[in-house]
Amino acid sequence: MGFxxxxxxxxxxxxxxxxxxxGVLEDPLQAPICEHAFCRECIQEWISRQPTCPVDRQNITSAQLRPVPRILRNLLSRLYITCDNASYGCTSVxxxxxxxxxxxxxxxxPKRPVTCEQGCGLVIPKDELKEHNCVRELRALIHSQQQKMTDFQQExxxxxxxxxxxxxxxxLLKDFMRAMRISNPAMRAIADQMERDEVLRWSNSLTRARVTRWGGMISTPDDVLQQKTVHNRCLLTSKMLKTMMQNSVTTNWFQYGAHEKHLWSLFR
Structure with a gap:
């Protein structure tokens, strides 16, 4: 409705x-062909009853309406109007x-929100301040909160x-599969495979651990740590093989020397 x-x-x-x-146009829209302007609320209510222009009766739909030109909006904005609360004592223009x-x-x-100064501190419309009762409002607020809590507990x-x-x-499904596995060998293999698949899915869902400090037990290390562990194991194995070879060569040398001394003693 207009002003x-x-x-x-x-x-x-x-x-x-x-x-x-x-009335003076409020949030106006215009028809696409005849360009007649109407209040948004007025023209939408009119079209919902009969899809024609109220002035020249041309066919029109709600989707065809568009905003009025800027010059019309500027003319409306320059008009001086009194306050809606003039009947309540406002003299502003x-x-x-x-x-x-x-x-x-x-x-x-009268609908301006104000804070109650009687003790409850609730924000209420100004025209309801005279009939406001702090105890009644607080009880209603507590009741509403209790109702919300009850609904939450039920949920x-x-x-x-x-x-x-x-x-x-x-x-029940696990008990059924266990019973079928015991009674039927074929079902036993299927159940075992299902359990293995379930364990595999669970293990794949685990995230790899990140090493943040040295020492202690490390579970599911990351790829870099695994590569480093394999490299260290290779080095350790290499050192052990080298030591064994050296020990083997030394042992054979001592054995060969003792045998040679024995032969020389026989020929003397």
Whole structure:
């Protein structure tokens, strides 16, 4: 719905008046062909009943409506209008484009949110401050919080029930597979394979551990640590083989020397 014409100072051009509500255009839209302008709420309600232009009866749909030109919006924004709270004592006059920001701060606005200073500290509309009862409002707030807590507990209980049902079904499936494995050799192989696949899936889902300090037990090391471990093992094996070869050569040498001394003693 548009703004009442008597709220504006001076004359208002008829091009700025909505043909449907006879008020000054509010959030206007225009028809695509005839370019007649209407309030957004007025024209949408009109089209919902009959899809024609209210002025020349041309066919029109809601999707065909578009914003009015900038020059029309500028003319509307330059109009001076009185405050919506004039009946409550506000005497301010401002441009139409400043009306919304003024209403948020207007001291005479009966719906302006204010803080209760009687002790509860709740934020309520100004026109409800006289009938406000701190005890009643706090009780209502506590009741609403308790209701939310009760709903949350019920939801948690339902989820626990579903989890327990799933665990029970899983246990029944395991018992069934165990019974089939005992009674049927073919099913035993299938069950064993399923268990191996389950263990493999579980092991593959584990993340590799990151070594942050030396010492202690290391589980599932990363690739770099594995390569380093293999390299160290190769070096250790190489050193052991080298030592064994040296010991072997030394032992043979001593054995050969003792045998030669024995032969010389025979020929003397």
């Amino acid at each position: 009442e014409v008597n709220r504006f100072q001076g004359e208002v051009d008829e091009e700025l008046v909505c043909p449907i509500c006879s 401002m441009k139409l484009d400043s009306l919304s920001s003024h209403l948020e701060e207007c001291e005479h606005n 948690m209980a339902e989820q626990r029930f579903q989890i327990n049902e799933q665990k029970r079904e899983l246990q």
